[in-house]
Amino acid sequence: MSTTPPLLGQSYDELSYWLSTQGEPPYRAKQLHQWLYTRNLQSLDEVTVFSKRWREANAKVKVGRSQVLQRTPSPDGTVKYLLGLADGENIETVGIPTARRLTVCVSSQVGCPMACTFCATGKSGFARNLQIHEILDQVLTVQADFGRRVSHIVFMGMGEPLLNLKNLHTSVERINEDIGISARNITISTVGVKGRIRALGQYRLQTTLAVSLHAPNPDLRLQLIPSAQHYPLDELLAECKEYMELTSRRFTFEYTLLKDVNDQDFHARELAQRVRGFQCHVNLIPYNPVAGLDYKRPTPPRVQAFLAVLEAYRVQASVRQTRGSAEAAACGQLRRQILTTAIN
Ligand code: SAH
Numbered sequence: 058m059s060t061t062p063p064l065l066g067q068s069y070d071e072l073s074y075w076l077s078t079q080g081e082p083p084y085r086a087k088q089l090h091q092w093l094y095t096r097n098l099q100s101l102d103e104v105t106v107f108s109k110r111w112r113e114a115n116a117k118v119k120v121g122r123s124q125v126l127q128r129t130p131s132p133d134g135t136v137k138y139l140l141g142l143a144d145g146e147n148i149e150t151v152g153i154p155t156a157r158r159l160t161v162c163v164s165s166q167v168g169c170p171m172a173c174t175f176c177a178t179g180k181s182g183f184a185r186n187l188q189i190h191e192i193l194d195q196v197l198t199v200q201a202d203f204g205r206r207v208s209h210i211v212f213m214g215m216g217e218p219l220l221n222l223k224n225l226h227t228s229v230e231r232i233n234e235d236i237g238i239s240a241r242n243i244t245i246s247t248v249g250v251k252g253r254i255r256a257l258g259q260y261r262l263q264t265t266l267a268v269s270l271h272a273p274n275p276d277l278r279l280q281l282i283p284s285a286q287h288y289p290l291d292e293l294l295a296e297c298k299e300y301m302e303l304t305s306r307r308f309t310f311e312y313t314l315l316k317d318v319n320d321q322d323f324h325a326r327e328l329a330q331r332v333r334g335f336q337c338h339v340n341l342i343p344y345n346p347v348a349g350l351d352y353k354r355p356t357p358p359r360v361q362a363f364l365a366v367l368e369a370y371r372v373q374a375s376v377r378q379t380r381g382s383a384e385a386a387a388c389g390q391l392r393r394q395i396l397t398t399a400i401n
Contacts, residue, residue, distance in 0.1 A: 063121025066189035121190030166216025273327035329370035
């Protein structure tokens, strides 16, 4: 067994050092780095500029790429991928194109332990954190499949990114420095984990933070988000304030609209009061129905009415467009389908 970690995830300096220990000249590091981060390298056999002897000597070194098990395109151009990891686990990633952008919705964990009551990923349980190469692979897979540079990253796939903070941080660094995507175009979405928003702030990244609020008061939030029991709304908001002061970055509150649960005008008024004083944007997400769950999506007029109340209170807000086929738009559904099929 080779003890060399997967090459994907290593910085230019780390690759240089590794190659120098094998007596390779410095320009080899540049070549390998390029193959790895911009030329979709799958295995070291492909690096034909390196000698056959070198490739044979390193035959056991892993690049760290995952396998595309399923590719599901939607009519709007969105493509959802089910990726197979080396240990047999599966994750989802999504490529979302517009004329000017290619966004990848990246997973940070296999499953998720937060168990938010409306979320498909939460229903399938939690297996483990993703490793750095498994996070980066998602970006490179989408980039290669679309044949187009990825411009934006959202950590809104499976998992709670702040529970995988160290790998998240290194991945953001690699995405920024090595894949070449501006940190300002990277959004990290979290439901909130005690102390971790502050810890993220201390990295002083230029990334955008999105905090999943989903409710304007502690009682309703607790109904939707079991982890709120250990991390009440007031504490979460206090940490968000600290983050804001530490980083001077504006951030987004996400609010998934669930019919007759949190979508009424009085909820909007309460929400507007709750976020007063924050330099924030509120992103409303009309619920994407999940098979087996009772939550429903509000009608478009209800969504617009909710938005109008926020605007009347001068809260900056917008409605997120649903991309991908409606029935599969919610992340976590592919893996869940696979798991359910495997169980039944
Ligand atoms: N764990 C992260 C990322 C989750 S996905 C977080 O909690 O922020 C990004 C957003 O979509 C979150 O706000 C999440 O609560 C929300 N979401 C999850 N399932 C959804 C669904 N079926 N419909 C609409 N929004 C959903």
